[in-house]
Amino acid sequence: QVQLVESGGGSVQTGDSLRLSCAASGRTFRTYVVAWFRQAPGKEREFLGGIRWSLGNIVYTDSMKGRITISKDNAKNTVYLQMNSLRPEDTAVYYCAATRDTSDRDWNFDLGSWGQGTQVTVSS
Numbered sequence: 001q002v003q004l005v006e007s008g009g010g011s012v013q014t015g016d017s018l019r020l021s022c023a024a025s026g027r028t029f030r031t032y033v034v035a036w037f038r039q040a041p042g043k044e045r046e047f048l049g050g051i052r053w054s055l056g057n058i059v060y061t062d063s064m065k066g067r068i069t070i071s072k073d074n075a076k077n078t079v080y081l082q083m084n085s086l087r088p089e090d091t092a093v094y095y096c097a098a099t100r101d102t103s104d105r106d107w108n109f110d111l112g113s114w115g116q117g118t119q120v121t122v123s124s
Contacts, residue, residue: 001113002027002098009094009118012086016122020081022096022115029053029072033101034079035109036070038092038120046092051079052101086122093117 008020022034035050049060049070058070069082079096099112 002029002032004096004098004113004115006094006096006115006118009120011121011123014087014122014124016086017082017084018086018120019083020094020096020118020120022079022081024077024098028077029079029098031101032098032112033107034072034096034098035107036068036079036081036094036096037109038090038094040089040092043092045095048081048094050107053079054101083120086120088122088124090122091120093119 003025005023005025006020012018030053033050033052036048037045038048039045047061048064048068051058051070051072060068067084071080095117096115097109097112099107099109
């Protein structure tokens with residue numbers, strides 16, 4: 001399994017932007033789909049979006065469309081989550097996860113690899 005190392009969280013103000021990074025360790029993302037999730041206190045884990053590394057296809061959850069951008073750097077074997085116009089309700093621990101990509105898109109991230117999580121706090 002690939003190992004994931006996240007970075008980029010922090011405390012920001014409403015309206016600010018933040019970019020999170022998810023770097024692969026141990027092997028490349030070549031055969032994986034990499035996704036971003038978040039979990040706020042007392043709430044369920046929420047899928048934000050993901051990228052199929054080899055194809056470059058990106059999907060976003062409707063609730064975050066327009067405010068987030070997922071991208072990748074092949075040379076750095078890293079996936080990014082760019083978040084703009086941050087709001088206090090975006091405060092959460094953000095995780096990246098990776099699982100083997102499949103042609104039928106039947107991804108199960110619970111069986112994949114997870115990063116350690118990075119805290120994002122947005123104050124008003």
